[in-house]
Structure formats: C-alpha cells, structure tokens
Amino acid sequence: MLGAPRRPSVPAPLPAIRSAAFVAGATLPAQLPPPTLAEIAFAGRSNVGKSSLMNALLGRKNLVRTSSTPGCTRQLSFFEVRAADDLGLYLVDLPGYGWAQRSKEERAQWAELVESYLLERPTLAAVCVLVDSRRGVEEEERLLFELLADTSRAQRRPPAVLLVATKLDHQPRSRAAAVVATLARDAGRPVLGCSAVNGAGVPELWRALRAAVARR
Ligand SMILES: Nc1nc2c(ncn2[C@@H]2O[C@H](COP(=O)(O)OP(=O)(O)OP(=O)(O)O)[C@@H](O)[C@H]2O)c(=O)[nH]1
Ligand SMILES: [Mg+2]
Incomplete structure (x- = not known):
C-alpha cells in the first residue's frame, strides 16, 4: 500500500528561476554593490526566517546561510537572480534586529547601515517585512513601516x-x-502567510514581488 505522499522539506525549484548566486556582502555603506538591478530586501527580527524564506523563493536548500542561533546574518548579502524570462534581480538579506545580546555599538552600526540602505538605495523596489506568524506585528515593525x-x-x-x-x-x-486574517487586521495591512518548510505561500509571494518590480 502506498503511504501518503511525503511533503518535501524544501519546495521544488520554481521553474521561473534560471540562476541564483551570492555576489556581494556589505557591512559598511561603501561596500554596497553598484545599484544596477531592481532589489528586493528581506527585513525582520533575528530568527524570524528571512534567510530561509529566500532559499525557499529560490528553490535552494542552502544558498543563503541560515541558523537556529539568532543574529546569524551580520551583513547585507546580495544574491543575483535570473528568471527564465531574463528578468534580473538582487535579493538582499538584511541582518535581523531585536537581538538583545548585541553590543550597543553593533546595534548603532546596524541602524546606520540598514537605515541608510532602506532610505537611500535608488534601486530598492520592494521590502518584505517578516513577522513570525505566532507573534505578529510589534513595535519594531511599526517603526520600520514608518x-x-x-x-x-x-x-x-x-x-x-x-x-x-x-x-x-x-x-x-x-x-x-484565520491566523493570517487576524494578523492582517491587527497590522491594518495585507499579510502573506508563508512557510519555508512546506513552501506554502511562496508562489504567491513571488507573484506579489514580480508585480512590485514591474510597477516601478
Ligand atoms: N518551522 C519553520 N522553521 C523555520 C521556517 N523558516 C525558518 N525556520 C527556522 O528558524 C530559524 C531561523 O531561520 P533563519 O532563516 O536563519 O532566520 P533569519 O531571520 O535569517 O535570522 P538572522 O539571520 O539571525 O536574522 C532556523 O532554525 C530555521 O530553520 C519556517 O518556515 N518554518
Ligand atoms: Mg539570516
């Protein structure tokens, strides 16, 4: 007897992605690569699942480094992505916020780098603000929206x-x-529910991101 089909731990590669590769890391504004392609950045508290969601979007297991220890991503990491229709993009993994163990100096450095990137990058087309579906929007995210x-x-x-x-x-x-609907009501804006483990919501997120890039 055949058992129920096993759900893959990583979703199959989306056919729309032709290639994806790490191209640059920046810990200082001067180290950012030249603004050429449209960029999509992933922001959120440490450990929320930014790097994992990027891997899921790219259909890759370990291209973007993930960790169960908060504070894993310490730099802005740029991944160049080519879609089958030749659309070129950078996906940008941002260091997470809200990690209390960081020193004051490190937090100040984070704010300078990430804030200047988010405010000044001319090619920034979209920012995904990630919240844990068990937690919802908190003060940090409200500040980020502002x-x-x-x-x-x-x-x-x-x-x-x-x-x-x-x-x-x-x-x-x-x-x-229902969880997603409650989060959206509390946040006062639409919410896309996703899982990097079973791939739920990932195609919908790609569609929303491509639409955001196309609108620019
Ligand atoms: N169950 C479940 N676990 C997840 C999911 N996404 C990420 N995780 C786990 O959450 C932990 C943190 O994931 P990361 O992707 O490294 O989180 P991050 O936001 O990049 O963290 P920092 O780089 O520290 O800011 C890891 O143990 C992941 O395996 C998910 O969709 N479902
Ligand atoms: Mg990370």
Whole structure:
C-alpha cells in the first residue's frame, strides 16, 4: 500500500528561476554593490526566517546561510537572480534586529547601515517585512513601516512594502487562514502567510514581488 505522499522539506525549484548566486556582502555603506538591478530586501527580527524564506523563493536548500542561533546574518548579502524570462534581480538579506545580546555599538552600526540602505538605495523596489506568524506585528515593525514611508529623507520613490507572516507550518492547517486574517487586521495591512518548510505561500509571494518590480 502506498503511504501518503511525503511533503518535501524544501519546495521544488520554481521553474521561473534560471540562476541564483551570492555576489556581494556589505557591512559598511561603501561596500554596497553598484545599484544596477531592481532589489528586493528581506527585513525582520533575528530568527524570524528571512534567510530561509529566500532559499525557499529560490528553490535552494542552502544558498543563503541560515541558523537556529539568532543574529546569524551580520551583513547585507546580495544574491543575483535570473528568471527564465531574463528578468534580473538582487535579493538582499538584511541582518535581523531585536537581538538583545548585541553590543550597543553593533546595534548603532546596524541602524546606520540598514537605515541608510532602506532610505537611500535608488534601486530598492520592494521590502518584505517578516513577522513570525505566532507573534505578529510589534513595535519594531511599526517603526520600520514608518521609516519606509518617510519620504522626507528618501531621495527616490518609496519601495513597495509587503508584510509576510513566516513559519505558517507551526499553525494547524485548519487555523492558518484565520491566523493570517487576524494578523492582517491587527497590522491594518495585507499579510502573506508563508512557510519555508512546506513552501506554502511562496508562489504567491513571488507573484506579489514580480508585480512590485514591474510597477516601478
Ligand atoms: N518551522 C519553520 N522553521 C523555520 C521556517 N523558516 C525558518 N525556520 C527556522 O528558524 C530559524 C531561523 O531561520 P533563519 O532563516 O536563519 O532566520 P533569519 O531571520 O535569517 O535570522 P538572522 O539571520 O539571525 O536574522 C532556523 O532554525 C530555521 O530553520 C519556517 O518556515 N518554518
Ligand atoms: Mg539570516
């Protein structure tokens, strides 16, 4: 007798991705690569699942380094992605915030690097703000939304902002839609529920990101 089909731990590669490779890491604004391709950045508290979601979007297991220890990603990491229709993009993994063990100096360095990137990068098309589906939007995310909407300091059109609820596989399937709806109501904006483990919501996120890039 055949058992129930096993769910893959990593979703199959999306056919739309032709190639994906790490191209640059920056710990200082001066180390950012030249702004050539449209960029999509992934922001959120440490351990929320930014790097894992990028791997899921790319259909890769370990291209982007992940870790169960918060504070794994310490730099802005740029991944060049080519889609089958030749669309070129950078996916940018941002260091997570809210990791209390970091020194004051490191937190100040994070703020300078990430804030200047989010406010000034001319090619930034979209920012995915990730929250854990068990946690929802908190003060840090509200501050991030404010920063991203701040046109007084920004020298370019503000990027699209997508709120993504991660680790949806922790919710019972029957509850997932209700959890996402509650998060959206509390946040006062649409929420895309995703799981890097079973691939839920990943094609929908790609569609939203491609639409955001196309609108620019
Ligand atoms: N169950 C489940 N676990 C996940 C999911 N996404 C990430 N994780 C786990 O959460 C932990 C953190 O994942 P990362 O992708 O490294 O998180 P991050 O936001 O990049 O963390 P920093 O780089 O420290 O800011 C790892 O143990 C992952 O395996 C998910 O969708 N479901
Ligand atoms: Mg990371």
